Amino acid sequence: MRHLIAFVFILLTISNLSAQNRTLVAYYSYTGNVRSIVDELKGLTNADIVEIQPAKEGERYEADNYAIGSALISAIRENPDKAESYPEIKPLSVDFGLYDNIIVATPLWWSNMAAPMQTFLFANGAEMAGKNIALIVSSASSGISSVVADAKRLIPNGKFVGEPLWINNKNRSDMPTLLANWTKTLDFKSNMTEKLYITIGSVTLTATLAENAATQALVAALRESPITYSATDYGSFEKVGPLGRSLPTANEQTTTEPGDIVLYNGSQIVIFYGSNSWDYTRLGKIDNATQQELKAALGEGDCTITLSLSAENNSENQNNSETPTGIRQSDRTATPDGPMYDLQGRRISAPVRGQIYIQGGEKKFKFSN
Ligand SMILES: Cc1cc2nc3c(=O)[nH]c(=O)nc-3n(C[C@H](O)[C@H](O)[C@H](O)COP(=O)(O)O)c2cc1C
Structure with a gap:
């Protein structure tokens, strides 16, 4: 099957993962360097990870003096606003609403962001608006300023956080240390509404x-x-x-x-x-x-x-498996004696004494049992 869903979720269960501050790592790797970086990153963060894969398998981008890779980048440079300029990737299903932070990890190709990663960001950059974005770029030796520019073009309303991490052939042996230090500098929280x-x-x-x-x-x-x-x-x-x-x-x-x-x-x-x-x-x-x-x-x-x-984290709520949905959602179907919700928008069967709850679109208070 040509268009396999290539969506790999690695959910690392670290106790403090919360909907308020979830991180997604989106990466592409052709020869394995970026994959090694992401493998190292797994031990440092509690992120979900998604791998971007070209739809066309077995392509040799470096063949004939990098002819295919070069052609892909040229096509994007010539018409960056057209979807046809971007090589097809395998379909992905990412719920960006779950994430506040996105780490983009990509190789550099001919000074630009590798073409398959550009495809992913071209298709999804709008959904990353307002999110904290951090960038990791791997090259042999070329500087990464054009890759940073690509990221900003493709995620025009992202909140770019910190300095991009540049791994190259000179510093690659120090990658674990560089990566550990870099993750410490990421201040995702300061942009967050906690x-x-x-x-x-x-x-x-x-x-x-x-x-x-x-x-x-x-x-x-x-x-x-x-x-x-x-x-x-x-x-x-x-x-x-x-x-x-x-x-x-x-x-x-x-x-x-x-x-x-x-x-x-x-x-x-x-x-x-x-x-x-x-x-x-x-x-x-x-x-x-x-x-x-x-x-x-x-x-x-x-x-x-x-x-x-x-x-x-609060013991009362631990017994309630429903995810908070927000009060407004409950209001839409409200009737005066209809369903009741707590202040986090979770359905409750009955309010307990002293509880503020929502019913019929109104806040109510339970005075006595
Ligand atoms: C098509 C293509 C073009 C590349 N162009 C450059 C380049 O212009 N400058 C450079 O320093 N490295 C270049 N590279 C090397 C990669 O950026 C580098 O090896 C990177 O670490 C590869 O990451 P990966 O192993 O995850 O695919 C190129 C590699 C490919 C496949």
Whole structure:
């Protein structure tokens, strides 16, 4: 069968793989150099991997003084906007919606990106808009600036992250070290909208994080494991408790609003259901909750709060195998006494006491059993 699906998913089960930060490695390799790089990469990342393969098997691109390879690159150079200029590749089925980060690993051919990889990006570059893109290029000796330009042309709205990694015949023996160091420099997270999940009893709220050194440190800690702490009710406007670690501070005089999450004294986290003015470092804000809903969710008096980066990490949600779908989706089929959803958009059979849930397109609160 000529058009075999050549889609190889290698799912490496590393505990912290989450839908918020998944990485895809897309690679092409003719003589095996890029494949070796990707093999090495497997031990360094928890990425899914897809291999691009030319539809025409057994082609010898280097024959007759690289005549075929040269012709393929010339055709693309002459008409880069036409699909016919690109050599056919085997069909692939990649759900780009699953990924925030894409590492493109490719050989260099005649100063440009190898033709089959160009085909893949020509066909799929639009779907990579807004994603973090990192580039690995392997050549014998030629510099890679035109390959970088190809990548930017083919993924016009990608967020290119870090310096491309260039492996060539001079540094190839150091590839494992170069690759390990390069992956450490990739700061995929800084371009990401990381959600914070806040669980109080049976209620889980989401919050959008501010972008600063404190939230970066908090996210790094939460990638290791969720944080559970005891919070005290203070001043009838906040729940405050120890994070168990210090975060970098950038305190400024702030008048808080309900839903604001701040760092106080470097190591105390405060969630507001009311307002106060003080020197705080901003951490984020709870999404789409009214003051009444916040008060109900946080309860009266002291409480135990768990922070995590994924709904899967909170014990209440572990029993629920449905993937979060977002509240809007549930609203589309809403009827007043229709299906009920939690704040992550997962169908629930019945709300428990104290839970905020969605029914008939409206947020509701379960007061008593
Ligand atoms: C058709 C073709 C053209 C190439 N052109 C160049 C070139 O212009 N400059 C260069 O340094 N290497 C060139 N190379 C060598 C490859 O870039 C290099 O060997 C790369 O590591 C191959 O990766 P791979 O083994 O994963 O296919 C070319 C290779 C092929 C097959």
